Amino acid sequence: MTKLLSISTLLFIFGVTAVFEGTTALEHSGEGSSESFMMKQGEVNANDNDDRPLAIVRRYRPEVNIFKAGSPGMMAAERAQQLFDSDTLVTAEDGYAVVQFMDNSVARVQPNSVLIVSGEITDQQTTAARLALELGEVFLDVNDDDGSYEVSTSSAVAAVRGTEFISKSHEDGRSTFTGFTGEVEITALNSGEMVTMLNNTGIDVDADGNEISQFELTENELAELRDEYEQMDQRTESETIRLEFENEDGEIREIELRYYDNN
Amino acid sequence: MSRVICGLLLCWIISAGWFAVPNVAEAQRIDHQPPAGIEAGETEQLVFHLTGISGAEIYEAVLFYREEGQLSYDRTRAEVDHDEVVAELFAPEHHTGAMEYYLVLELQTDEQITYPQQLPDEEPLSVIVTDQREEESLTGIASQIDYNILSPQPGEELMSDDVLLGVTLFYESGVANPDSFRVYFAGEDVTEQADISPFFISYVPRSMRAGYYTVEIAYVEEGTEATLMNWEFSVTERTLAEEEEQIRRMPSGRLELDGRNQNVAGFHREVYSGRLRLSGNLSDNIGYSFNGLLTNQESARLQPRNRFGGELYISDWFRLDAGHVYPSLNSLTITGRRMYGVNAEVSLWGGNLAIEGVYGNIARGISNQYTALQKISEDEDQDPIFTMGFDQGGRGTYERRIGGGRLSIGSGERFQFGLNALKVEDDFNSIDIVEEFEDLSNEDLQNLSTEERSLLEQNPESFQFEGSHPNPTGNFIFATDVQARADNNRISFNTDAGLSLVNQNIRNPLDQERAEELGIDLDSDIESTLDLLSNLIIINENMSVRPFDIEDGEIAPRMPTEGLGVQSRLNLNYFDHNLQVQYRWMGPAYESLANSSIRRDIAGFRISDRFRTLNNTLYFTLGYENLNDNVLDTRDATTNTNVYRGNISWYPVDQHLPRISLNTRYQVRDNEVERLENPYLADADIDQNKAVRNILFTEDDEEVLTRPRLTSTINFGLSVSQQFEFLNLSHDASVTFNRLNTTDQVHYFGDFSSNTFSFDISSRFRDQPLRIDFRTNFITTESMGGLNALSIAGFSTGGSYRFLDDQLMVRGELAYTRNTVESTPLTINTLDVDPEEVEPVYTQYYEAEDVTTEEVTNSYLMRGHAQYDISGNHAVVLSFRLNSIVAANFDQEVPNDNYVQLRYVLSF
Numbered sequence A: 001m002t003k004l005l006s007i008s009t010l011l012f013i014f015g016v017t018a019v020f021e022g023t024t025a026l027e028h029s030g031e032g033s034s035e036s037f038m039m040k041q042g043e044v045n046a047n048d049n050d051d052r053p054l055a056i057v058r059r060y061r062p063e064v065n066i067f068k069a070g071s072p073g074m075m076a077a078e079r080a081q082q083l084f085d086s087d088t089l090v091t092a093e094d095g096y097a098v099v100q101f102m103d104n105s106v107a108r109v110q111p112n113s114v115l116i117v118s119g120e121i122t123d124q125q126t127t128a129a130r131l132a133l134e135l136g137e138v139f140l141d142v143n144d145d146d147g148s149y150e151v152s153t154s155s156a157v158a159a160v161r162g163t164e165f166i167s168k169s170h171e172d173g174r175s176t177f178t179g180f181t182g183e184v185e186i187t188a189l190n191s192g193e194m195v196t197m198l199n200n201t202g203i204d205v206d207a208d209g210n211e212i213s214q215f216e217l218t219e220n221e222l223a224e225l226r227d228e229y230e231q232m233d234q235r236t237e238s239e240t241i242r243l244e245f246e247n248e249d250g251e252i253r254e255i256e257l258r259y260y261d262n263n
Numbered sequence B: 001m002s003r004v005i006c007g008l009l010l011c012w013i014i015s016a017g018w019f020a021v022p023n024v025a026e027a028q029r030i031d032h033q034p035p036a037g038i039e040a041g042e043t044e045q046l047v048f049h050l051t052g053i054s055g056a057e058i059y060e061a062v063l064f065y066r067e068e069g070q071l072s073y074d075r076t077r078a079e080v081d082h083d084e085v086v087a088e089l090f091a092p093e094h095h096t097g098a099m100e101y102y103l104v105l106e107l108q109t110d111e112q113i114t115y116p117q118q119l120p121d122e123e124p125l126s127v128i129v130t131d132q133r134e135e136e137s138l139t140g141i142a143s144q145i146d147y148n149i150l151s152p153q154p155g156e157e158l159m160s161d162d163v164l165l166g167v168t169l170f171y172e173s174g175v176a177n178p179d180s181f182r183v184y185f186a187g188e189d190v191t192e193q194a195d196i197s198p199f200f201i202s203y204v205p206r207s208m209r210a211g212y213y214t215v216e217i218a219y220v221e222e223g224t225e226a227t228l229m230n231w232e233f234s235v236t237e238r239t240l241a242e243e244e245e246q247i248r249r250m251p252s253g254r255l256e257l258d259g260r261n262q263n264v265a266g267f268h269r270e271v272y273s274g275r276l277r278l279s280g281n282l283s284d285n286i287g288y289s290f291n292g293l294l295t296n297q298e299s300a301r302l303q304p305r306n307r308f309g310g311e312l313y314i315s316d317w318f319r320l321d322a323g324h325v326y327p328s329l330n331s332l333t334i335t336g337r338r339m340y341g342v343n344a345e346v347s348l349w350g351g352n353l354a355i356e357g358v359y360g361n362i363a364r365g366i367s368n369q370y371t372a373l374q375k376i377s378e379d380e381d382q383d384p385i386f387t388m389g390f391d392q393g394g395r396g397t398y399e400r401r402i403g404g405g406r407l408s409i410g411s412g413e414r415f416q417f418g419l420n421a422l423k424v425e426d427d428f429n430s431i432d433i434v435e436e437f438e439d440l441s442n443e444d445l446q447n448l449s450t451e452e453r454s455l456l457e458q459n460p461e462s463f464q465f466e467g468s469h470p471n472p473t474g475n476f477i478f479a480t481d482v483q484a485r486a487d488n489n490r491i492s493f494n495t496d497a498g499l500s501l502v503n504q505n506i507r508n509p510l511d512q513e514r515a516e517e518l519g520i521d522l523d524s525d526i527e528s529t530l531d532l533l534s535n536l537i538i539i540n541e542n543m544s545v546r547p548f549d550i551e552d553g554e555i556a557p558r559m560p561t562e563g564l565g566v567q568s569r570l571n572l573n574y575f576d577h578n579l580q581v582q583y584r585w586m587g588p589a590y591e592s593l594a595n596s597s598i599r600r601d602i603a604g605f606r607i608s609d610r611f612r613t614l615n616n617t618l619y620f621t622l623g624y625e626n627l628n629d630n631v632l633d634t635r636d637a638t639t640n641t642n643v644y645r646g647n648i649s650w651y652p653v654d655q656h657l658p659r660i661s662l663n664t665r666y667q668v669r670d671n672e673v674e675r676l677e678n679p680y681l682a683d684a685d686i687d688q689n690k691a692v693r694n695i696l697f698t699e700d701d702e703e704v705l706t707r708p709r710l711t712s713t714i715n716f717g718l719s720v721s722q723q724f725e726f727l728n729l730s731h732d733a734s735v736t737f738n739r740l741n742t743t744d745q746v747h748y749f750g751d752f753s754s755n756t757f758s759f760d761i762s763s764r765f766r767d768q769p770l771r772i773d774f775r776t777n778f779i780t781t782e783s784m785g786g787l788n789a790l791s792i793a794g795f796s797t798g799g800s801y802r803f804l805d806d807q808l809m810v811r812g813e814l815a816y817t818r819n820t821v822e823s824t825p826l827t828i829n830t831l832d833v834d835p836e837e838v839e840p841v842y843t844q845y846y847e848a849e850d851v852t853t854e855e856v857t858n859s860y861l862m863r864g865h866a867q868y869d870i871s872g873n874h875a876v877v878l879s880f881r882l883n884s885i886v887a888a889n890f891d892q893e894v895p896n897d898n899y900v901q902l903r904y905v906l907s908f
Helices: A002-029 A046-051 A219-234 B002-015 B132-136 B240-248 B450-458 B512-518 B524-533 B679-683
Strands: A055-061 A064-067 A087-091 A096-101 A106-109 A113-123 A126-141 A148-152 A156-160 A164-169 A175-181 A184-188 A194-197 A201-205 A212-216 A239-246 A252-259 B029-032 B043-051 B058-067 B074-077 B079-081 B084-090 B098-107 B112-115 B125-130 B146-151 B157-159 B165-170 B181-185 B195-197 B200-203 B211-221 B224-236 B252-264 B267-281 B286-295 B307-314 B318-325 B328-330 B339-348 B353-363 B386-389 B399-409 B415-427 B463-466 B474-486 B491-503 B548-551 B554-557 B564-574 B577-586 B602-613 B618-628 B640-650 B659-670 B694-697 B702-705 B710-726 B729-744 B752-765 B770-783 B788-803 B808-823 B826-830 B844-848 B853-869 B874-887 B897-907
Touching: A055 A064, A055 B146, A087 A096, A106 A113, A106 A219, A156 A164, A156 A175, A175 A184, A175 A219, A184 A201, A194 A201, A194 A212, B029 B098, B029 B112, B043 B098, B058 B079, B058 B084, B074 B084, B084 B098, B146 B224, B181 B200, B328 B399, B328 B415
Parallel strands: A126 A148, B157 B224, B386 B463
Antiparallel strands: A055 A096, A064 A087, A087 A113, A096 A106, A106 A126, A113 A126, A126 A164, A148 A156, A156 A184, A164 A175, A175 A201, A184 A194, A201 A212, A239 A252, B029 B043, B043 B084, B058 B074, B058 B098, B079 B084, B098 B112, B098 B125, B146 B165, B165 B200, B181 B211, B195 B200, B211 B224, B252 B267, B252 B897, B267 B286, B286 B307, B307 B318, B318 B339, B339 B353, B353 B399, B399 B415, B415 B474, B474 B491, B491 B564, B548 B554, B564 B577, B577 B602, B602 B618, B618 B640, B640 B659, B659 B710, B694 B702, B710 B729, B729 B752, B752 B770, B770 B788, B788 B808, B808 B853, B826 B844, B853 B874, B874 B897
16 A cells, blocks of 8 residues: 555656646747647758758868859858758869768768759758769768768769768769768669669769679778878868068067968 | 674674664775766766775775666776775766665775775665756757757867867747857857857857867847857867877877885785786777786785786777676676676677677686694594694685676667676686595695504595585576667666576586485486586586476476566656656576675565756655565565655756755665564563564464564755855865664664764865865764764865976875764573473573773874876876874774885876
């Protein structure tokens, strides 16, 4: 009897205060609009995606330019620059950019690349990104299984979840994909042929988007590819030189100039 | 004699779970202030201050901890540093109740000191676990804003020119106004400089210096600023290339060389030791670490004092620990017990499939040391008797081998299922044992004359071994565990179940020969099955948990219920409530030889609810627990324990306000056995509760029944801690008070009460590297119904100062403790009755003697510590301690303790 009474008392307290707190929470959520009952916190209204950046330029090495969708001309990239749906990022011969998506997935864009960023954010954990790699090469590190990422080239589409891979769009229209971890589904655009690329393998798709051929990579080859990107990352660091100037009063002032080493 | 009886009674009282007088004749004391709370997924440092114990005397310090309500404890090593022990307590990410813990110090003298001192595993310390969700729970618009941090990640180390703030926000369009966000970066309001759009906030600072920084983003609503998020990160001046180099560079580590001269408890000892810890990376994914301890205290008569261990890991999919390692498989098998051997784990597919194995020993073999063989009967008319026994401290230990593994499916983020198996077995061939004449070696026989040897060889049965050897033991456990989480971890369920088989003497397996000796019919199929099972555990008639019965000389399989154990827990975290329901059932014979902290023969449930209000500054905890022993109803009485708990804690955000915690606990233990009237005591007008035995007197017989048990305990605790500024000093002060009162309804001398009060203040000068500490505590206890009374008054003060640009740090402490012990011996009297009418022992009763003694001791302590940093990575540390205990009102000389220690430290 005592046990029953104790449990009942606790459950009663839990129930009463929970109902009270729950009512308060609903009252708060009702302050915005009646629709707020329909959406959970963290979900994203489809209409908000126009105002919501898909990614930012996390780090870059000049020269990198951005074509804003719907705006004429281009602008030089800046750190923390926001990339919205249908924006285009272009890296010049010496350019390199690290693009960070809102779910912390990262795309490393090699020199001489053109990448169109599109997609939407469906909720706090999920970014559905469609990247069109018109030219060049990108190393994509998708954060986890929740995100949905597609990378399209002129001849193929790669659909990925939680993986690391390189996508390369050659000038002659061929596409090459290299898998480091996880699985990537590659579809040849014209023939519709689909294969799953596993880690430590590569896929070539011909310029017409018809034929798919697979090849294997050794650990050393993969390590070399990684090293290449790491070196590119390091080259996003600017060097600093300090110049001293003396004014008429003999005061010495020092200024810092930042530059990027092209060697 | 009466003192012996008193001693036995005291032992019984302690073993019965009552509280008894703390052993404070020597001024050994541990002071510890539990933290106000610990955040889920975070690690909290627990500091235990030592008084009367030097770090040099400690062989090992171990923190036992568990999630509140679990049956067994995990263990982790604590760091010992002169006058304090520091342990790290980790609160699992998904745990939202409380963590319970206690500290065990193993001294070089093989003594053990615990904190809390009494019943630490039953009454551990507790600290509330707070959930980050709770911290982030806000009201108004702020409560509807969620976020992802892109950069810098909490705790991340960034290069100075790579620092960039990026936070993406999630809320329904129109709910929040972008102009209402405030951005604080590195302690400055940078709202104006930040780029704040409806769903994204970014800020790129100028080049930053190396150091630790904070970020805070707040939302202003109706003039009130509510913090949405705040976190820390650090900046390094290394470049990316240097970072790469850093990973590949020489291993980092620490080497310590110690020399110590000590006099403790009258024993002089010189101790030299060397410790090495190093770790490094062979590549981005491959890392290693090594730790070792060499000391001149190593002895073949003890378990290893010299210890070493290494770890090699490859990313997060492979780990190999070898040497002295601390494996954990499952709470019902092994959790952090030290062993010598190998522990390896392979984790595949993001941890969704993991295999772990352990192999080695948890005790090394220590050979027996015997006295010389001798003939003890000199009379030629008598049969000769030859004996030998254990030399002093010569009892040995079998090597206790361990092997086991775990297979788990699921990463645990949402689901995990684990299968565990563990075999622990003494190797009875690991040491030589002498029990019979045949076991004697030629060396043993050499002590006898030729004539005596000949006599013994002719009469081998005349050899008698005095004493008994420990039996080699075997244990096999099979356990499963399931974890499931849902709704963003608001619902979590854990369950562990295990079956333990224990054999108390594995020396003679049950084979055809042994079966014949026992008169059992063992057919060949069963014999081959037993032979097969012996790979897991040797089966014979000595098993405390038997998977078979012997009936009419036949072996029949049975369910070994007494070796089963199960514990389950359900957590619900909704509407600022954390409701936890637990159920457990542990059979009386469930035992893991690799985990001694599992409570046996206990069943019951526990329900608790913790809820919070006032913007998560006020916490209430209510709990009820019901446990009973005798789960298989094999004993005459069942003790039922009901515990009611309540706690109110106030943790204000404003640091200028005090943190207050108030605890109450009411516990009743009742075995529902009635105290029967003893007519002889009644006739002598003696209180019935003084009776030694509980006897049922009938007309022509007497029967001794189970002792009654009915105690109620009320516990009340209050602690207040406060930070404040005064006289340009920054102070941390705390006051704690605890009262415990146990009333025994059925034993006259069973009452116990205790009051403790402590006050602590630590003051730091703002413009000087000086810190001053003052601590005082008062303890009064009364046990055995007031026959023993103890009071302690302790004061200590100390301080630390840094000289020479922080190169030299000096710390000192002076402490005084006065102990007053009043004791009245308890004796057992017997009534003068006719032995033919009644057994005199049935009229025995406890009575206090008329003599009360008072012993007062004064303890003085002086301690010093100086550390000089010769350069960035070389340091010399000198420390000393002088401790003097003086008997104030009685004639007894207590040896003074002291030590001097010199240590060289190389960090690299």
